[in-house]
Amino acid sequence: MSPDLLNVLEVILNGLMAGIMYSLVALGFVLIYKxxxxxxxxxxxxxxxxALTLVGFQTGQIPFAHVINAAxxxxxxxxxxxxxxxxxxxxTMGVMVLFAYVLERFVLRxxxxxxxxxxxxxxxxxxxxxxxxxxxxxxxxxxxxxxGLPSGGSTWLESITAGWAAEGSNYRxxxxxxxxxxxxxxxxxxxxxxxxxxQYTKTxxxxxxVADDHQAALTVGISLRTIWIIVWSIAGFVxxxxxxxxxxxxxxxxxxxxxxxxxxxxxxLGGFTSIPGAIVGGLIIGxxxxxxxxxxxxxxxxxTENWFxxxxxxxxxxxxxxxxxxxxxxxxx
Amino acid sequence: MKLKKIxxxxxxxxxxxxxxxxxxxxLTFPMLSYRTGPYGPNGTEFADGYADYxxxxxxxxxGVGGVKIxxxxxxxxxxxxxxxxxxxxxxxQGSLIYQPLSTGITYQLIPKVTADKIPMxxxxxxxxxxxxxxxxxxxxxxxxxxxxxxxxxxxxLLDQNKGDLKGKKITLLYHNSAYGKEPIRTLEELSKKxxxxxxxxxxxxxxxxxxxxxxxxxxxxxxxVVMWGWGVMNQVAIKExxxxxFPMDKFIGIWWAGSENDVRPAxxxxxxxxxxxxHGVGTDYPVFKDIEKYVKGxxxxxxxxxxxxxxxxxxxxxxAMLAVEAAATAQKMHNTKELTGAQMRxxxxxxxxxxxxxEALGLPNFAPExxxxxxxxxxxxxxxxxxxxxxxxxxxxxxxxIASDREVIDPLIAEDAAAFAKENNITPRExx
Numbered sequence: 036m037s038p039d040l041l042n043v044l045e046v047i048l049n050g051l052m053a054g055i056m057y058s059l060v061a062l063g064f065v066l067i068y069k070x071x072x073x074x075x076x077x078x079x080x081x082x083x084x085x086a087l088t089l090v091g092f093q094t095g096q097i098p099f100a101h102v103i104n105a106a107x108x109x110x111x112x113x114x115x116x117x118x119x120x121x122x123x124x125x126x127t128m129g130v131m132v133l134f135a136y137v138l139e140r141f142v143l144r145x146x147x148x149x150x151x152x153x154x155x156x157x158x159x160x161x162x163x164x165x166x167x168x169x170x171x172x173x174x175x176x177x178x179x180x181x182x183g184l185p186s187g188g189s190t191w192l193e194s195i196t197a198g199w200a201a202e203g204s205n206y207r208x209x210x211x212x213x214x215x216x217x218x219x220x221x222x223x224x225x226x227x228x229x230x231x232x233x234q235y236t237k238t239x240x241x242x243x244x245v246a247d248d249h250q251a252a253l254t255v256g257i258s259l260r261t262i263w264i265i266v267w268s269i270a271g272f273v274x275x276x277x278x279x280x281x282x283x284x285x286x287x288x289x290x291x292x293x294x295x296x297x298x299x300x301x302x303x304l305g306g307f308t309s310i311p312g313a314i315v316g317g318l319i320i321g322x323x324x325x326x327x328x329x330x331x332x333x334x335x336x337x338x339t340e341n342w343f344x345x346x347x348x349x350x351x352x353x354x355x356x357x358x359x360x361x362x363x364x365x366x367x368x
Numbered sequence: 369m370k371l372k373k374i375x376x377x378x379x380x381x382x383x384x385x386x387x388x389x390x391x392x393x394x395l396t397f398p399m400l401s402y403r404t405g406p407y408g409p410n411g412t413e414f415a416d417g418y419a420d421y422x423x424x425x426x427x428x429x430x431g432v433g434g435v436k437i438x439x440x441x442x443x444x445x446x447x448x449x450x451x452x453x454x455x456x457x458x459x460x461q462g463s464l465i466y467q468p469l470s471t472g473i474t475y476q477l478i479p480k481v482t483a484d485k486i487p488m489x490x491x492x493x494x495x496x497x498x499x500x501x502x503x504x505x506x507x508x509x510x511x512x513x514x515x516x517x518x519x520x521x522x523x524x525l526l527d528q529n530k531g532d533l534k535g536k537k538i539t540l541l542y543h544n545s546a547y548g549k550e551p552i553r554t555l556e557e558l559s560k561k562x563x564x565x566x567x568x569x570x571x572x573x574x575x576x577x578x579x580x581x582x583x584x585x586x587x588x589x590x591x592x593v594v595m596w597g598w599g600v601m602n603q604v605a606i607k608e609x610x611x612x613x614f615p616m617d618k619f620i621g622i623w624w625a626g627s628e629n630d631v632r633p634a635x636x637x638x639x640x641x642x643x644x645x646x647h648g649v650g651t652d653y654p655v656f657k658d659i660e661k662y663v664k665g666x667x668x669x670x671x672x673x674x675x676x677x678x679x680x681x682x683x684x685x686x687x688a689m690l691a692v693e694a695a696a697t698a699q700k701m702h703n704t705k706e707l708t709g710a711q712m713r714x715x716x717x718x719x720x721x722x723x724x725x726x727e728a729l730g731l732p733n734f735a736p737e738x739x740x741x742x743x744x745x746x747x748x749x750x751x752x753x754x755x756x757x758x759x760x761x762x763x764x765x766x767x768x769x770i771a772s773d774r775e776v777i778d779p780l781i782a783e784d785a786a787a788f789a790k791e792n793n794i795t796p797r798e799x800x
Binding site: 042045046052056063100101104108110153166167170176177179180181182186187188207210212281284285286288289290291292293294297313315323324325327328332336337338340341 | 603632
C-alpha cells in the first residue's frame with residue numbers, strides 16, 4: 036500500500052476515536068433532553084465538576100480547604116493519602132446523585148411547566164454556579180487525572196502496520212492512542228447498558244414514558260420528580276465518564292467545561308433524542324473534521340476542525356432538520 | 369478661655385484634615401487578574417506572586433519611599449471586554465501602572481492608556497513592537513518580547529547543533545490567535561539566515577483536541593517543535609508529544625508554555641521538555657525568606673501559599689518588583705512621594721537594575737540586568753532555557769541568559785512600529 040493511503044486510513048481511524056470522545060459528552064445532553072426536554076447547557080461543567088470531585092477524593096483533598104483557611108487562618112490541605120480509585124469513583128457517583136437530588140429539590144421542582152427557553156436559561160445559571168462552586172470546593176489549579184488507564188501510542192498497531200507500506204518509504208506504522216481505544220470500549224459498554232436499561236427495566240420504561248409525554252406519564256402514576264432525579268443522576272454518571280476520559284488527556288482544569296462545544300455539532304447531526312444518534316453523529320463529525328483538516332486544512336491555513344464540525348452538522352441539517360436519528364415532530368393546526 | 373480652647377480645637381482639626389491626604393497617600397497598582405475561567409490556574413499563580421510582593425514591600429519597607437501600595441484587584445477572566453471594563457473602572461483611582469497579563473487586553477488598552485497617560489507594562493507579551501519607545505510612549509514590554517523569545521530558542525538550537533541548522537526541520541505549533549502568530553515573522557526571517565525549514569501548524573482555541581496536529585507532526589518527523597501555546601493547549605500538546613514518542617528535549621515552548629501546570633498532567637512523559645524564560649526558577653532566593661516572614665507567616669499571602677516558587681508566581685513577583693523599582697525611580701526623579709501616571713512612565717523609562725540591585729532585592733541572578741530608555745522600552749531582550757525534571761517535579765535552568773539576534777529583531781520592531789505610527793497618525797517623538 037502507498038504511505039499516502041495508509042495516512043488517510045490513519046486519519047480516519049483517529050477521527051473515529053476523536054468522534055467517540057465527542058459522543059461521550061453528547062450522550063449526557065441526549066439523556067436529559069430525552070427525559071425532560073431540557074437542553075442542559077451545564078453538561079460540560081458537570082463533567083468538570085465530576086472530574087474535580089474524583090481527583091479530590093483520590094488525592095485526599097479537603098473540600099473548601101482554601102475557603103476555610105482564608106476564613107479561619109488554618110492551613111488545611113489534605114486529610115490523608117486519598118482513596119483508592121474505585122472507591123473514589125463510587126463516592127463521586129454518590130456526589131452526582133446528591134447533586135441531582137438537590138437540583139430537583141431546589142431548582143427543577145419550581146420550573147415545572149415553564150417554557151423550554153426558561154429551562155435552558157436555568158441551566159446556563161446552573162453552569163456558572165457549578166463552575167464557581169467547583170472552584171470553591173476543589174480549587175482552580177490544574178490537577179492530574181490518573182485512574183490507571185493506559186495511554187500513549189499503540190506499539191502493536193504501529194509494528195504490524197509498519198510493513199504495509201512499500202519498502203524504502205520510511206513509513207513508521209499507524210498511530211492510535213491506547214486511551215482512545217479504552218474510551219471506545221467504555222462508550223460501547225455505556226451505550227449498550229443505557230439501551231438495555233431503557234428497554235428492559237421498569238425505571239427505563241418510565242423514563243421513556245416521561246420522554247414521550249409528561250402529562251400522560253403523570254396520569255399513570257409515574258413520579259416526574261423521581262424520574263428527573265434518576266435522569267440527572269445518569270447524566271451525572273455519563274459526565275463523570277466523559278470527565279475521566281477528557282481529564283486523562285488534558286489534566287483536570289476549568290477549560291474541561293468547554294468540551295461541551297465539541298458535543299454541539301454531534302447533537303445537531305445525530306439528533307437531540309437518540310442515544311445511537313449521539314454515537315453515530317460523533318463518528319461522522321470526528322472523521323469528517325479530521326479528513327477535511329488533512330486534505331483541505333493545509334491549503335487554507337489549518338485549524339479548521341472547530342468550525343468545520345458545525346458546517347458538516349449544518350449540511351446534514353439541510354436534509355434532516357431533526358438530525359439523523361432525531362424524532363420528527365410534526366405539529367398540525 | 370473657653371473660646372480659646374474651641375479655637376485651638378478647630379485649628380487642630382483643620383491641621384488634621386489638611387494632613388490627612390498626605391498620610392493616606394497611596395501608590396495604586398491595579399491588578400487586572402484572572403482567577404476564574406479556562407486560564408484561571410495560570411492567572412492565579414501570577415496574581416498571587418504580584419500581590420505577595422506588593423504586600424512584602426508594604427509590610428517590610430512601609431511601601432515605596434514610605435508610601436504604601438494599593439492594589440485593587442479586578443477579575444478579567446482573561447476576557448478582553450472584561451479587561452477593558454476593569455481598566456475603565458479603576459483608571460480614575462490614581463492608577464499608576466497596568467499589567468493585564470493578556471495580549472488581547474493589551475492590544476485594546478494601548479490607545480486608551482496612551483490617551484490617559486498611564487503606563488502599561490506587558491512583560492513578555494502584548495504587542496512586540498511596543499519595544500519602540502519613540503512610537504509607544506506609554507507601553508513597555510521589558511525585559512524581553514516574543515521575538516526575543518523566538519530568537520533565543522533558535523540560538524539555543526544553534527548551540528545544540530554546533531551553530532548549524534541547515535537542512536533541519538522546525539515546526540511551530542501555535543495558538544491560532546494574535547499571540548500565537550507573533551513569532552512567525554521572526555522565525556521566517558531567522559530561517560532565511562540559518563537555513564532551516566519552518567512549518568507552522570495552528571491549534572484552535574482552547575486546544576483540547578490536537579490529534580490532527582500531532583499526526584501531522586508524526587508524519588513530518590521534524591527535528592524540533594517550538595510551541596506558542598497557553599492554557600490547556602500546552603498540557604494537551606505535551607501529552608500528545610509524549611504519546612507519539614517525540615523526544616521531549618527537542619520540544620521547546622515559549623515562556624507562556626513553561627509552567628508547572630503545563631507539564632504535570634503529562635506525568636513522567638513530560639520529562640526533558642524545555643521552555644524559554646526571562647527569570648529564575650524555584651525559591652532559592654533570599655526574597656522568599658522575607659515572603660515567608662512578612663507575608664505568608666502572618667497570613668497575608670494572596671493565596672494559600674501553595675503557589676510560592678512556581679514559574680508563574682515568580683513571574684508575577686518579578687512584574688511587581690519591576691513596578692516597585694520604577695515607582696522608586698520616579699519618586700527620586702521628580703522628588704515627590706506621590707506620583708502621576710506620566711511620572712511613573714518617566715520612572716519606567718529610566719529604570720536601571722544591575723546585579724548589585726538584584727542582590728539587594730534578595731533576587732541575585734534572578735534576571736538579566738535591565739536598562740530601559742526613552743527609545744528602548746523592550747529592555748535587554750535576554751532569555752534563558754529551562755528544562756522540566758519530572759522525577760524531581762522541578763524546572764531547572766540549563767543555560768545562562770542568552771541575547772537575542774538584534775540584527776534580525778531590531779529592523780522588524782522598527783518596521784512594525786513605523787506601520788503602527790502611520791496607521792494611527794503618530795509622530796514618533798525624539799529621544800535624546
